[in-house]
Amino acid sequence: MITLAFEDQRHFIGVLALKGDGTLDNQCAPELLNRIVAQRLWVDYAVIGEVKKRLAAVGLIDDNWQPLAWEKRQMRSDSSTDRVRAHREKSKRSGNGDGTLQQRSSNGLDTDTEEDTEEDKEEEKDKDENTTQTRKRAASASSTDQQDGERDDGKPLTASALVAEGVERKHARDWLTLRKAKRLPLTQTAWDGVKEEAAACGMTPAAAVKYAVEADWAGFKASWVTKRGATGAPAASRAAAPNKQEALEANNRAVAQRVAEKFQAQQGAA
Numbered sequence: 001m002i003t004l005a006f007e008d009q010r011h012f013i014g015v016l017a018l019k020g021d022g023t024l025d026n027q028c029a030p031e032l033l034n035r036i037v038a039q040r041l042w043v044d045y046a047v048i049g050e051v052k053k054r055l056a057a058v059g060l061i062d063d064n065w066q067p068l069a070w071e072k073r074q075m076r077s078d079s080s081t082d083r084v085r086a087h088r089e090k091s092k093r094s095g096n097g098d099g100t101l102q103q104r105s106s107n108g109l110d111t112d113t114e115e116d117t118e119e120d121k122e123e124e125k126d127k128d129e130n131t132t133q134t135r136k137r138a139a140s141a142s143s144t145d146q147q148d149g150e151r152d153d154g155k156p157l158t159a160s161a162l163v164a165e166g167v168e169r170k171h172a173r174d175w176l177t178l179r180k181a182k183r184l185p186l187t188q189t190a191w192d193g194v195k196e197e198a199a200a201c202g203m204t205p206a207a208a209v210k211y212a213v214e215a216d217w218a219g220f221k222a223s224w225v226t227k228r229g230a231t232g233a234p235a236a237s238r239a240a241a242p243n244k245q246e247a248l249e250a251n252n253r254a255v256a257q258r259v260a261e262k263f264q265a266q267q268g269a270a
Helices: 006-020 030-041 045-057 080-094 099-148 159-163 169-181 188-200 205-214 222-231 234-240 244-269
Strands: none
Touching: 006 030, 006 045, 006 244, 030 045, 030 169, 159 169, 169 205, 188 205, 188 222
16 A cells, blocks of 8 residues: 555545445445545546546455455454453463362363353343344334324435335435435435425426436535526536646645655765
8 A cells, every 4th residue: 555646545545434434335326336435535526437446456445446355454352252262272272280270270260251151141132132122113113104104203214215205216225325425314304395496396306306316416406407407517517617636636746756856866966
């Protein structure tokens, strides 16, 4: 990794962060995932493909942005059970000539092991019970929402909730993925606002979601549709706007080149 350019080192660290928060595990089309990564890394979409190629060429990621050797980078959690097991195996291997002393040591260790094991079992049992109760409460709340026909608990809507209102499942998933990347959970209030905006421009909610996905919008406003129809697709305006990311990377390369030339000049003078 040290042989990478400064900007690509920063890009790879950003990819690791996206893997850690679950962004890269979203089930979506590769093109949409490229857009999400570009937005989260603050990289222009026009150059994100080259960034992926460079990171893949040095064996840091695969073609789906997944970091290679991810499991090896994870910290292994410690537990008393593992420590006691290792201690018992070490005692068996070492041993000594005094059978009575060895027996006493073994008895003491077995007692500690049994106590630790019982405590671990109790902790696991408590965790399982808490998890079961949480899932039951969540299932009960979901069932109530479905019976009422709407959600009033403030929790984000799911793709299934949008499908129930006529939105195609693939459009619902892609749109929710866009909103998640921009940290915009879809609450019932937000969805009601989208439906009002859709009605204002003569669209159904399903058509509005499809339009938003195609326009790379995390939200939807009737005024946006009007403006887009008057000025053209957003992509065209973005292409004509100055690219701050490219300018920043070019400046970084220029600074690195000046430092290298200065160092070479000093070496030549010496």
